[in-house]
Amino acid sequence: MAKIVAIAEHRNGKLTDAxxxxxxxxxxxxxxxxxxxxxxIMSKDDTLAKEVAKYIPLVLSVTNAALEGYTADGYTQAIKAVVETxxxxxxxxxxxxxxxxxxAKVAMAIGAGIVSNCNKAxxxxxxxxxxxxxxxxxxQEMKKVNTDKFVAxxxxxxxxxxxxxxAGTVTAVxxxxxxVRTKSKGIIETMAGAVDISQAKIIxxxxxxxxxxxxxxDVIVSLAQKLGGEYAASRPVVDSGWTDPARQVGQSGKTVAPDLYLAAGISGAIQHVAGMKGSKCIVAINKDPEAPIFNIATYGIVGDLFEVIPAMKEKL
Ligand SMILES: Cc1cc2nc3c(=O)[nH]c(=O)nc-3n(C[C@H](O)[C@H](O)[C@H](O)COP(=O)(O)OP(=O)(O)OC[C@H]3O[C@@H](n4cnc5c(N)ncnc54)[C@H](O)[C@@H]3O)c2cc1C
Incomplete structure (x- = not known):
C-alpha cells in the first residue's frame, strides 16, 4: 500500500512537538x-524510533553513524532510500x-513536486x-503538485x-x-539563557x-512567570531593547502556536499576526476597541493593561 511518511525531528535526544x-x-x-x-526517523540508533512508535502504526528507522547530527546531505540520502524502498x-x-x-533537496532527489509552509492538506x-x-x-492559496509523489x-x-x-512496528531501512559535505558539531544557543518560545504552551x-x-x-515577564509560561514581544519591543530577539513573534521573528497566547498592548499588525495566528486561544488586552488584534482574538479585553494585568495577577 502507498505510504504517507512524516519525517521525525529530534533535538538533544527528544522528539519535537512538530x-x-x-x-x-x-x-x-x-x-x-x-x-x-x-x-x-533518521538517527544514529533506534532509541527514538521506539518512542515515536507510540504515536503511529509504522516507523521506518534509518540508523547510521553519519546521522548522529543533522545534515542536509545525510537526511536527503536517508529519505531517498525510504522513498525508493x-x-x-x-x-x-x-x-x-x-x-x-x-x-527541496529531497524533492529534487526523488523527482517530486514540493509545496512549502502549508497549514492544511x-x-x-x-x-x-x-x-x-x-x-x-x-x-490563502491552494496548490496541487503535477507529479506522482509530493513533498510538503x-x-x-x-x-x-x-x-x-x-505500539507501532519499527522497520529498519x-x-x-x-x-556528506557538512558535519554537525552540536547546537549552540545564540545567547545566554535563550529560549525556544516556539515550544511554549503558554505565552x-x-x-x-x-x-x-x-x-x-513588571507586567509581561511577571505574568508569564506566574502562569508558568514564556514571555514574548512584538518587534518594537525587541527593537527598543526591552527584551532579546529570540522572543520576537512574527514575520521576522518566531512562529508560535501555544495553547494560550496573551497579547497585551499589541495592535495586531499583519506581520505580528503572521507569527501567532495558529495559537489555540488568543486573549488580547488593548485600550483601543478598534485594534485589529481583536479580529483574531478568542477573548478580547478593552482596557488599560496596567490595570487589567495586575487584576489578573491578584486573581491568580
Ligand atoms: C518587513 C517587516 C517585518 C516585520 N516583522 C515583525 C515581526 O516579526 N513582529 C512584529 O511584531 N512586528 C513586525 N513588524 C512590525 C509591524 O508592522 C508593527 O509595526 C508591529 O507589530 C507593531 O507592534 P506593536 O503592536 O507592539 O505596536 P503598535 O502598533 O504601536 O501598537 C501598540 C498598541 O498598544 C495599545 N496600547 C497602548 N497603551 C496601552 C495600554 N496602556 N493598555 C492597553 N493597550 C495599550 C495601543 O492601542 C496599540 O494598539 C514588521 C514590519 C515589517 C515592515
Missing part, C-alpha cells in the same frame, strides 16, 4: 487517500530551520490540495499533536550515506503599549 503534529497530519491524509501513515507517495516535513534546509477528487498563507497571511512542509501548529497510545506577549523596559518586565 513530529507529533506531523503524525496527526500523516494519519489524516493517509486516511483520506486510502494510504498507510508512517514516520521515518517503501512505496511512498507523500513526504511531510516540519517547516523548521532543518526542514526547509533539506525538503485535503483530498479533492483524488488529488491532494495544500493550503498555505501568502502576502503575510492576507490571502507544514508550519508549526497546522495540526494538533497526536497523543501517545499505540538501510541507506548508504556517502559524501504572554507585550507590545509597544507596555511603554518601557521596566514596565514590560
Amino acid at each position: 513530529t507529533l503534529e506531523l503524525c496527526k497530519a500523516a494519519k489524516e491524509l493517509a486516511g483520506a487517500l486510502g494510504a498507510e501513515p508512517a514516520v521515518a 517503501q512505496d511512498v507517495k507523500g513526504v511531510l516535513v516540519p517547516h523548521s530551520y532543518d526542514g526547509v534546509d533539506y525538503a 485535503a483530498v479533492e477528487g483524488g488529488s491532494v490540495v495544500f493550503t498555505r498563507n501568502t502576502y503575510n497571511g492576507k490571502i 512542509t507544514f508550519e508549526k501548529g497546522a495540526y494538533d499533536m497526536e497523543a501517545a497510545g499505540g 538501510s541507506a548508504d550515506i556517502a559524501n 504572554v506577549s507585550g507590545g509597544r503599549g507596555c511603554k518601557d523596559a521596566d514596565k514590560y518586565k
Whole structure:
C-alpha cells in the first residue's frame, strides 16, 4: 500500500512537538487517500524510533553513524532510500530551520513536486490540495503538485499533536550515506539563557503599549512567570531593547502556536499576526476597541493593561 511518511525531528535526544503534529497530519491524509501513515526517523540508533512508535502504526528507522547530527546531505540520502524502498507517495516535513534546509533537496532527489509552509492538506477528487498563507497571511492559496509523489512542509501548529497510545512496528531501512559535505558539531544557543518560545504552551506577549523596559518586565515577564509560561514581544519591543530577539513573534521573528497566547498592548499588525495566528486561544488586552488584534482574538479585553494585568495577577 502507498505510504504517507512524516519525517521525525529530534533535538538533544527528544522528539519535537512538530513530529507529533506531523503524525496527526500523516494519519489524516493517509486516511483520506486510502494510504498507510508512517514516520521515518533518521538517527544514529533506534532509541527514538521506539518512542515515536507510540504515536503511529509504522516507523521506518534509518540508523547510521553519519546521522548522529543533522545534515542536509545525510537526511536527503536517508529519505531517498525510504522513498525508493517503501512505496511512498507523500513526504511531510516540519517547516523548521532543518526542514526547509533539506525538503527541496529531497524533492529534487526523488523527482517530486514540493509545496512549502502549508497549514492544511485535503483530498479533492483524488488529488491532494495544500493550503498555505501568502502576502503575510492576507490571502490563502491552494496548490496541487503535477507529479506522482509530493513533498510538503507544514508550519508549526497546522495540526494538533497526536497523543501517545499505540505500539507501532519499527522497520529498519538501510541507506548508504556517502559524501556528506557538512558535519554537525552540536547546537549552540545564540545567547545566554535563550529560549525556544516556539515550544511554549503558554505565552504572554507585550507590545509597544507596555511603554518601557521596566514596565514590560513588571507586567509581561511577571505574568508569564506566574502562569508558568514564556514571555514574548512584538518587534518594537525587541527593537527598543526591552527584551532579546529570540522572543520576537512574527514575520521576522518566531512562529508560535501555544495553547494560550496573551497579547497585551499589541495592535495586531499583519506581520505580528503572521507569527501567532495558529495559537489555540488568543486573549488580547488593548485600550483601543478598534485594534485589529481583536479580529483574531478568542477573548478580547478593552482596557488599560496596567490595570487589567495586575487584576489578573491578584486573581491568580
Ligand atoms: C518587513 C517587516 C517585518 C516585520 N516583522 C515583525 C515581526 O516579526 N513582529 C512584529 O511584531 N512586528 C513586525 N513588524 C512590525 C509591524 O508592522 C508593527 O509595526 C508591529 O507589530 C507593531 O507592534 P506593536 O503592536 O507592539 O505596536 P503598535 O502598533 O504601536 O501598537 C501598540 C498598541 O498598544 C495599545 N496600547 C497602548 N497603551 C496601552 C495600554 N496602556 N493598555 C492597553 N493597550 C495599550 C495601543 O492601542 C496599540 O494598539 C514588521 C514590519 C515589517 C515592515
